[in-house]
Amino acid sequence: MIADTTFLIHFHREGIDGQRGPARMFFARHRNELVRTSIVSLSEIASGFEASWEAWEYFKRWAILAVHRGVAEAAADVDREMMSIGQRLGENDNWIAGFCRYYRQPVISLDSAFDRVPRLRRIAY
Numbered sequence: 001m002i003a004d005t006t007f008l009i010h011f012h013r014e015g016i017d018g019q020r021g022p023a024r025m026f027f028a029r030h031r032n033e034l035v036r037t038s039i040v041s042l043s044e045i046a047s048g049f050e051a052s053w054e055a056w057e058y059f060k061r062w063a064i065l066a067v068h069r070g071v072a073e074a075a076a077d078v079d080r081e082m083m084s085i086g087q088r089l090g091e092n093d094n095w096i097a098g099f100c101r102y103y104r105q106p107v108i109s110l111d112s113a114f115d116r117v118p119r120l121r122r123i124a125y
Contacts, residue, residue: 001033001123002065004096004109005041010125012045012058026108026125035108036063040095065099074102078117087116 003011010023020028027035042064046055065071075098082088089097090113097117100107106121107114114122 002105003037005044007108008045022125038065038099071102074098
């Protein structure tokens with residue numbers, strides 16, 4: 001499973017607030033599964049920290065997927081498909097969908113826009 005930026009934001013906020021909210025409960029329920037995120041999502045959430053390195057430190061135990069040619073091609077395919085039906089995603093969501101397609105993993109997200117992407121499964125939390 002690949003967590004999108006919104007999931008990371010909720011996970012971080014719940015941790016700061018000392019809450020066991022929906023994101024942290026989802027994470028706990030799936031503790032035996034590999035939950036990853038992308039460098040795109042980590043860079044997005046890093047803007048909410050005082051310094052970017054703090055985001056990297058906070059999420060240091062997470063598996064962070066890097067961009068490479070396979071992911072870039074998958075993201076381009078997603079964008080092309082979405083353009084053909086007139087329902088493009090935002091740029092970063094397009095990248096996240098590309099990661100999910102390349103790794104054949106569902107996206108963990110509350111964003112229903114991912115439901116429009118063919119061959120991508122969204123898991124809400």
